[in-house]
């Protein structure tokens with residue numbers, strides 16, 4: 001999988017130089033249509049532009065139908081190119097539509113959120129939410145290329161930037177203790193984002209290359225996501241103030257670090273460093289003890305599980321992560337106490 005971290009103008013010119021696509025189809029959402037499309041429109045060859053509604057709630061089969069319909073109306077054949085210009089929602093869903101349209105046509109990811117640049121766009125996981133289950137329907141198909149330009153982030157709301165930063169923190173904690181030492185002493189505003197994007201992409205690429213379809217090692221990328229996804233879904237189901245993905249994952253990383261500490265896999269100092277840093281960047285979420293069971297129940301839906309056993313990716317020292325670690329209801333209850 002080719003990932004280019006470069007100004008979009010040169011990256012797209014290089015990408016298209018040796019290709020002869022029959023047509024080009026650009027997908028944006030309502031925000032990237034406004035903020036990102038004007039920056040790229042004139043750099044692209046003649047194309048059809050299609051816009052979907054922004055937001056996770058639109059990452060559905062119904063939106064896919066609209067995309068497939070627009071592709072059909074634009075007469076895309078198997079030699080067409082789809083360009084997904086947007087965050088993880090556009091990338092996951094536009095990629096899924098391209099990977100399944102006429103059994104698959106070329107697509108490239110042009111991620112415009114920090115989360116999509118450091119995580120979602122790299123690795124070929126595509127899909128949609130279904131009946132309340134996140135990313136329930138999907139495929140593994142690698143894009144032809146990922147073109148990352150940090151300039152797109154200039155218009156991204158600060159809360160979205162913070163959310164994406166959680167995946168950067170995750171990559172440091174599971175793979176690079178030195179980088180963790182560098183970032184943990186700085187506020188988000190003082191971080192070197194360009195350097196961190198390149199760092200995260202390297203880690204994600206390496207892990208995905210070793211295990212493209214998540215049979216083993218790739219599971220380490222799910223650190224923080226067992227309880228994090230459950231917390232994210234719980235807040236969504238309750239109609240409470242929605243947590244962004246990275247905010248929920250940040251909470252999940254603290255809780256799962258507690259589990260690692262309880263299993264003697266990290267020291268108390270490591271746990272308190274992680275807790276202090278994450279709470280300073282994200283604040284603390286508040287969860288009533290009465291809701292612990294509902295959240296724990298949601299972890300049973302996790303795609304990493306086998307049967308009814310919950311299997312998580314748990315830090316095993318700083319910069320290292322174990323996967324397929326069985327965690328019990330009691331482990332999770334103790335960890336969730338952080339938030340009550």
Ligand code: NAD
Nearest residue numbers: 031035054087088089112113115116119120125152155156
């Ligand atoms: P998103 O795509 O919803 O983008 C967040 C918000 O920012 C949206 O409102 C969007 O319209 C807006 N936006 C995007 N770029 C902008 C820009 N440059 N300026 C102004 N506004 C902009 O969400 P996300 O956080 O990028 O991604 C979350 C999604 O990614 C989830 O659906 C998640 O499941 C998925 N994901 C996938 C993978 C994977 O491996 N495929 C990994 C992590 C997350």
Ligand code: ZN
Nearest residue numbers: 167225245249
């Ligand atoms: Zn994530």
